[in-house]
Amino acid sequence: MRYIRKTSYLQDIRLVQHRGHLLWYGLALLVVFTGPLWLDRYLVGEFALVFIYAIAGLGLMLLVGYTGLVSLGHAAFLAIGAYTHAYLLNLGVPLPVAMFAASLFSALVGGLVGIPTLRMTGIYLAVATLAFAVIVEQVLVHWESVTGGFRGMAVPKPEFLGLDISSPAAFYFLCLAILLGSMVLVMNLLRSPTGRAMTAVRDSETSAESMGVNLARTKVLVFALSAAFTGLAGALFAHRLSYLAPDAFTLITSIQLLLMVVVGGLGSLHGVIFGAIFIGLLPQGIAIFRDAAPTAVAQIPGLEPAIFGAMLILVLIYEPLGIYGRWCKIRLFFEEFPLYRKSTYKRQKSFLRTERLH
């Protein structure tokens, strides 16, 4: 058990809390940076996908995990990022500029959607974002001059300054670099006053407002930021797919993104990474399961979404804190052995969280 002696308030917002962090995260970085050396070529590609999911997950985590707003339509921002990126690349815009523009445009749309919808909370927002996602999907299908409709849209190979980055290893490093950059951005955001305001909004809007947090501004800002990260992930996702069609960005994609942050553990950045690994590698797991299971089970159509759904239910009932929460519990168990109390993580139940007046 480590006790940190605090001598200054600034210690609380340091990125690196103690030396142990440096050691363990350094080791983790070493492992991911040497990944392509010892990973199978196929798995290198799969891990690039995990990084892309993680970038989108960062965006969604800001929204869901840190501000307490639920979006059922984040696939729309993924789509906006992907299509903008591909469209600009086809016009001959250089890669970083296109990527930045994709992210910016996504943020802009996010902000525009956010201004009217964020006056409401909870389910209203969830459904409004869902409606928005359906509209975006229809626009993708019917605005053929730009998106190519169902025929789809080819994405040029990624290259920068004459350097081809379409090989799995190069793409892996591209995604990794962007993921790490985004993580640093988000970590810094979270320890800034804006980040603290977000958490305050999540915990109680009323008390946040009385502490002087501008609710509307904070919510719209977070929504736009969340859209920006998801759009950035969309730009990378476009390269991963290499051919864009509207059916890659449906409700299922949105739910998958949401599943990622819930399974990983809401309200932690570790959760994003755990969730991304889970979502990214789950299809492999299902494929293995299909091979092993008897044919009657393996041939059920729509088995994959059903497993996603079942996972969601099981996690929400049995481990609402997600994988990261479970890890924290296990760690605490060993740190406090034999004094671990189960009730440490017991949450206060609240009855009638109503906004209604009678």
Add this chain to the structure above:
Amino acid sequence: MEVLQLFISGISQGCVYGLIALGFVLIYKATEMVNFAQGDIMMLGAYVAITFINIWDWPFYWAFPATVLVMAAVGVVLERVLLRPMIGEPHFAVLMLTIGLGFVLRAAAGAIWGNEPRALQTPYVGEVLRLGEAVIGYENLAIIIGTTVLCFLMWVFFRFTRVGIAMQAASQNQLAAFYVGIPVKRMYSLVWALSAAIAAVAGILTAPVSLVDPLIGFVGIKAFAAAIVGGFGSMPGAIIGGLLIGVVEQFAGLYLPPGFADMSAYVLLLVMLVIRPQGLFATMQKKKV
């Protein structure tokens, strides 16, 4: 004349949305939970009816109440097994749990009944009623009449019966209702049974019009839009929101370019959220300190 015809089919489609929306609203009012799987419960209801009528050859008028009862039981089981442990958990956790439930139900229906669309055999299929130049299919008429009757029954239930009033009390203030001796948990089960039963009725009524496949539950999303347009938490609002969306959708299909018909419900929802976020029949206000 075309307008009247469109209007009638809009109303009949809108009734289906309204019925599903009614299920949403019931559960929301009573338990403050949002059941996103309501559309999929409707799908399940339609399949149970198909099993009874098409496969087991039961007469329609026997199969109808049997389906409703079976689905009410399914509602109770779902509440007991999945939703009871979630009482007191955050709102969106329940929302996502029901989304997950929807996925599972869809796959289960696909596994049991297959993915190809099926038609429910009804005694009234194919017959039409002529009103001047407008033609109403009996199946559409059945939807409209069924919805009206159901709404009346619901009104009587909540207005005059002891259980209905207890349910209202539980929905208004769970703690206070508990203190005066209302078995709030049992009310929860009952509400789920009721809303699953309504979904079953919606499923049976809509099955002859649109073929049944595991994906018909997605109309639940439109019904959700209807519930919000009507003002989430208001039962007449749910029906009227449903009718509004049904009618708008029909007209958008005729007068606007392709694609707009599918989008119109959501556009209406977003417009509504911008100009009157509390919905047509507001029952909710922002909490004041």
